[in-house]
Amino acid sequence: MTKHKLIHTGFSFIKLFLVLTLFITADFGFSQSDSKKVYFTGLDSLWSQNIYTEKLSQDGMWYTYTEVFNSESRFLKLGHILDAYSATFKNCRMHQFSNNNHWFAAINDSEELVVVDLVNHNQATYPHIMMHMFSFSESGNYLAAYQQVDDKPVGILLIDLRTRTVKSLSGVESFSWHPTKEQLLIVKNQDSKQQVIVYDVLTDEATTVTQNSDSEYHFLTWGALGSAVFMELREGSHILYFMNTQGEIIKLQDLDVATLQAGSVISHRKPYVSEDGQKILFYRQPLQDQHKGVTAPVETWHTADPWVYPRMQYYHDTELEFALTGWYPETGALVAIETAQTPTAALTINHDYALVYNQLENEPQYQYFPSSDLYVKHVKTGVTQLVIENQYTEAEFISISPGGNYVAYFKTNDWWVYDIKQAKTVNLTGDISADFQNFERELPGSQYPYGSPGWTEDDEHIIIYDQHDIWMMTPDGADKTRITRGQEAGMRFRIAKNTSRLHHANSVIGPGFSSVALDLKTGVLLEVFDLGDYKTGYAFWGRNQEIATLLLEDQKVSQALVSKNSSTLIYCKEFFNRPRGLYRLDLKTLKETLIYQSNAALQEYDLGTFELIDYTGTSGKPLKGALLYPANFNPDKTYPMIVHIYENESKKVLGFKPPSDFTLNGFNLLKYITNGYFVFYPDFEYIQGDPGVSALQSVTTAVNTVLERGHVDAKRMGLIGHSFGGYETAFIVTQTNLFAAAVAGAAVTDLKSYYHDVSWDNKQNQMWRMENQQWRMGKSFYQAKNAYYRNSPLHQIEGIETPLLLWTGKLDTNVNWSQSVYLFMGLKRLGKKGKLLLFDNEFHFISHKMNQRLLTQDIYEWMELHLKRPD
Numbered sequence: 001m002t003k004h005k006l007i008h009t010g011f012s013f014i015k016l017f018l019v020l021t022l023f024i025t026a027d028f029g030f031s032q033s034d035s036k037k038v039y040f041t042g043l044d045s046l047w048s049q050n051i052y053t054e055k056l057s058q059d060g061m062w063y064t065y066t067e068v069f070n071s072e073s074r075f076l077k078l079g080h081i082l083d084a085y086s087a088t089f090k091n092c093r094m095h096q097f098s099n100n101n102h103w104f105a106a107i108n109d110s111e112e113l114v115v116v117d118l119v120n121h122n123q124a125t126y127p128h129i130m131m132h133m134f135s136f137s138e139s140g141n142y143l144a145a146y147q148q149v150d151d152k153p154v155g156i157l158l159i160d161l162r163t164r165t166v167k168s169l170s171g172v173e174s175f176s177w178h179p180t181k182e183q184l185l186i187v188k189n190q191d192s193k194q195q196v197i198v199y200d201v202l203t204d205e206a207t208t209v210t211q212n213s214d215s216e217y218h219f220l221t222w223g224a225l226g227s228a229v230f231m232e233l234r235e236g237s238h239i240l241y242f243m244n245t246q247g248e249i250i251k252l253q254d255l256d257v258a259t260l261q262a263g264s265v266i267s268h269r270k271p272y273v274s275e276d277g278q279k280i281l282f283y284r285q286p287l288q289d290q291h292k293g294v295t296a297p298v299e300t301w302h303t304a305d306p307w308v309y310p311r312m313q314y315y316h317d318t319e320l321e322f323a324l325t326g327w328y329p330e331t332g333a334l335v336a337i338e339t340a341q342t343p344t345a346a347l348t349i350n351h352d353y354a355l356v357y358n359q360l361e362n363e364p365q366y367q368y369f370p371s372s373d374l375y376v377k378h379v380k381t382g383v384t385q386l387v388i389e390n391q392y393t394e395a396e397f398i399s400i401s402p403g404g405n406y407v408a409y410f411k412t413n414d415w416w417v418y419d420i421k422q423a424k425t426v427n428l429t430g431d432i433s434a435d436f437q438n439f440e441r442e443l444p445g446s447q448y449p450y451g452s453p454g455w456t457e458d459d460e461h462i463i464i465y466d467q468h469d470i471w472m473m474t475p476d477g478a479d480k481t482r483i484t485r486g487q488e489a490g491m492r493f494r495i496a497k498n499t500s501r502l503h504h505a506n507s508v509i510g511p512g513f514s515s516v517a518l519d520l521k522t523g524v525l526l527e528v529f530d531l532g533d534y535k536t537g538y539a540f541w542g543r544n545q546e547i548a549t550l551l552l553e554d555q556k557v558s559q560a561l562v563s564k565n566s567s568t569l570i571y572c573k574e575f576f577n578r579p580r581g582l583y584r585l586d587l588k589t590l591k592e593t594l595i596y597q598s599n600a601a602l603q604e605y606d607l608g609t610f611e612l613i614d615y616t617g618t619s620g621k622p623l624k625g626a627l628l629y630p631a632n633f634n635p636d637k638t639y640p641m642i643v644h645i646y647e648n649e650s651k652k653v654l655g656f657k658p659p660s661d662f663t664l665n666g667f668n669l670l671k672y673i674t675n676g677y678f679v680f681y682p683d684f685e686y687i688q689g690d691p692g693v694s695a696l697q698s699v700t701t702a703v704n705t706v707l708e709r710g711h712v713d714a715k716r717m718g719l720i721g722h723s724f725g726g727y728e729t730a731f732i733v734t735q736t737n738l739f740a741a742a743v744a745g746a747a748v749t750d751l752k753s754y755y756h757d758v759s760w761d762n763k764q765n766q767m768w769r770m771e772n773q774q775w776r777m778g779k780s781f782y783q784a785k786n787a788y789y790r791n792s793p794l795h796q797i798e799g800i801e802t803p804l805l806l807w808t809g810k811l812d813t814n815v816n817w818s819q820s821v822y823l824f825m826g827l828k829r830l831g832k833k834g835k836l837l838l839f840d841n842e843f844h845f846i847s848h849k850m851n852q853r854l855l856t857q858d859i860y861e862w863m864e865l866h867l868k869r870p871d
Helices: 013-028 041-046 254-258 309-320 600-604 650-654 669-673 691-707 724-735 751-755 767-772 785-790 794-799 818-829 849-867
Strands: 002-005 048-056 062-069 074-080 086-090 094-097 103-107 113-117 122-126 129-136 142-149 152-160 165-170 172-177 183-190 193-200 205-212 215-222 228-234 237-243 249-252 264-266 280-286 323-328 333-336 344-348 353-357 371-378 384-392 398-400 406-411 414-419 424-427 454-456 462-465 470-473 480-482 491-495 524-530 536-541 547-553 556-562 568-575 578-586 592-597 610-616 622-628 639-645 678-682 712-722 741-745 804-809 834-839
Touching: 048 094, 048 556, 048 568, 048 578, 062 592, 074 103, 074 592, 086 113, 094 129, 103 129, 142 172, 152 172, 172 215, 183 215, 183 228, 193 215, 205 228, 205 237, 237 254, 237 264, 237 280, 254 264, 344 398, 371 406, 384 406, 384 414, 414 462, 470 491, 524 547, 524 556, 568 650, 578 600, 610 691, 622 650, 622 691, 639 691, 639 724, 639 849, 650 678, 669 678, 669 849, 678 691, 691 712, 691 724, 712 724, 712 849, 724 741, 724 794, 724 804, 741 849, 751 767, 751 785, 751 818, 785 794, 794 818, 804 818, 804 849, 818 834, 834 849
Parallel strands: 536 556, 639 678, 639 712, 712 741, 741 804, 804 834
Antiparallel strands: 002 122, 048 062, 062 074, 074 086, 094 103, 103 113, 113 122, 129 142, 142 152, 152 165, 172 183, 183 193, 193 205, 215 228, 228 237, 237 249, 264 280, 280 323, 323 333, 344 353, 353 371, 371 384, 398 406, 406 414, 414 424, 454 462, 462 470, 470 480, 491 524, 524 536, 536 547, 556 568, 568 578, 578 592, 610 622, 622 678
C-alpha cells in the first residue's frame, strides 16, 4: 500500500497541452470583427469528445464526471463543490461513494484500487485489484475488494477505512456485505473444500454455514433484513440454501422441486429473496434440458411456427426452458409462477402478485412485441385472474405499481388501471380531452403513449404524461389533477430521470413492467422543453403541487443528478456551437456555479449560428427545421448546404460534438460548419403507406423554404442520411435532381427483399419493421405491392442522376449489407455515378477508429468534389 496527499488541482497534462498548443498557434489565427477566430482542421485532435455526469455523494458535496477523448482514453474527475480539491483517474470503469460521505473508491487502468479520504483529502492505493470487484459496507467504514496476482484471484482485501488497517482473506472466491451489519457472506476455498462462511468484521469471527469438497457455491444474496440465499452445485444437481436472520439453514433440493412438477430440477439461475425474508424466487427447468446434447447441424424452419426459427430457438433457450417458482422456506410451500400455459412472468420479489402471460398465444402478429392476454396470479396461492385480453406487451404500455396493488396499461389510446384486490378496471383518461397517445410518432398499429414515469408513495397516485403536461391521478379515477401548464405555455414537462425516486428493490423480475415511486415530500425535479424556441431547463415540483422554474436556457440542459439530501443539482449545458459545461445549482440559494468547461479554448473560434425554420407538411402539420449557418458567414455570398435527414432532426441543434473525423456514421456537423457549408436539419411528416414519398415531400418543402432566404446556392446542395435516413436519401434521389450529391449509409434500398429478410442479431423478421414500425407501410407486401414498389429506391433507380455514395458494414444485420450492394449494382449496370464503401468487421455503425476517419473523410471529399467544384 502506498500513501500520498491528494493533489489540490484540476489542471491535467491534457489541459496544459491544449493551452500551450493554442498559445503557440494564436499568432496564426485570423481575427474577425467579433473577435472570434477562424477554425482550422489542424486543431481537431485537441478536443475531448464530451463530458458526462456520473455520481453525487449523498450529502451533495462531492461529484464525479467523465471526460472522453478520441484516443479512447477516459478521465474520471472527482471534485468538491466548494473548494479546489480534485483527483483524476484514467480509464476508470467503476467508482463509488460510501454511504457516510467519508470515502471515495475507484479502480484505475493499472488495476489499482484508489481510496480517497473525503474529509482529510488523503489518498491510498492498493494494487492488483480485479476490475469491478469492490464494495463498501453499509456503514461506509469498511471496504472489501478482490485481489489478483498474475491474473489469478488470490482472495480479498478487507480494509478498515478508519484505521487504514488491512486484512487479507485468502481463498475467497465471492463475497456479499450484510445489508446493515459489518458482516460478509463469503465463499472460500480451504483444505480442498469450498465453504460458505459468515465473517464478522468487528470480532474477526468466522461461522461456517456449509462446506463440501465436491461442491461449488454461487449467488450469495442478502435480503434487506438480514436473511440470505445462495446455491450449491453438487455433482450436476443444485441445492438452494436459505439462512434466516437467526442463522438457521433450510434447504431446497431437486427432489423437492419434482413434487411440484415431475422431471423438474433447480436451474443454475440467480435466486431472489424478498426483503422480509419470507419468500425465495428461483427457476426450475426440465432435467433433460439441463443436460442437452450436441445441437443438430441443421435448422428446421416451419411456416406453422409463430416466429422465425432463430427467435423461436432463443425463446425456448431463455424462456420456455426456465420456469419461475416461488418457495416459502418456513412452510416449505412451492408455487409454480410460470407454467406451460403462462410461461412469462413479471413481478417484484416483494409483491404478492405476478403478471403472467403467454407470448405465443396470438402470434404471429408482425409486431416487435407480442400482444397477449394478461393475468394476475397470487404467488402464494396460485389463484389467477384475467386483467386484459390481447394487450401489446412492450414495456411502455404496462406498469405494475411499486406497491404491487395495481396494473396500469395503455390500450385503445387510453390509460387503464386494474385494481388487483378488487378485480376492477377503471379507464383513467377516457373523459379527458388531452392527447395521451403519441400521434407525433405517426406509426401504424398500436399508438404509443406519451408515458407513465411512476407512481407516488403507497400507490396513492399514478403519474401520466400527455403531449405537454404531467397528470397525477388516483387509481380509482376519482381525482385527476393536471400538475403543469405546459399546453398553455407551449412547453413540455417531464420528470427528470434518476432523480426524486425512492429506492426500488433490485429484485425486479421479468419483461420490464416495474415502476418507481416518486417522493413528493422532498420534491421532484422536472425537465422543461420549450416547443417553440427549443429552450430547455429544469423546474421543481414541490410538495404543495407548486411548480417553480429553476432555469430555462437557450441551449440543451441535461444529465441532471440530485443529491439524496436535495441540496445540490449538477447538470450539463451545451449547444451545437457551445461545448458541454458542467454546472452546479445550490437548491437552497439557487446560485449556479460552473464546475468545469470542456473544450474551453474551442469557444474562441467561430462555430456558426443557427435559425429555426417553420414550414408546413402536406396535411397542414406545422414542421420545423434547424438551419445552421457557416462560420464567418458573409450575407453577400451564397454557400453550399448539407441536408442531414432521418425523421425529426431539428432538435439535433441542441447537442454538441467537437470537430472530428472520428464519427459513428461519417458525419460531423462542425466539420462542415467551419468549412463554408450551411447544414440543415429538417423535420418530416409521414403518410402511412408512403415513407419514401413522405420524405420526398417533406424535404422538398423544407429545402425550398430555406432557398427563399437567398443565402444557399440551389445548385450546390448535398443530402446525407444513415439507416432509415439512408433509405430516405436513396429514395429521394430517385425522384428529384434537387441535390448535387448524396450519401446513403446502411440503407434499405429494396423494400421487397428487406420485407422478406431477417435481422440475424436480433433474431427477428423484418416484416414487423416494414408494416408497423419505421417504414409505416401499415400492410403486408402481399396486400400493397404497388406501394412497396413505389417507395423502393431499387425499383425507381432509373431516376437517379445525383452522384450517390453508399456505405455499410459487412457485419450489419440490422440492415443487411447486401441492400447497399443491390443499389450499387443497379447504378453500375445503368452507368450512373456512384461509389460503394464496404467495411470489414463493422456493424450498423462504424466503431473502429481507422474506419471512422476513412469514412468521414471520404464523405467530406465526396461533398467537396460535387458541391465546390468550379462551375
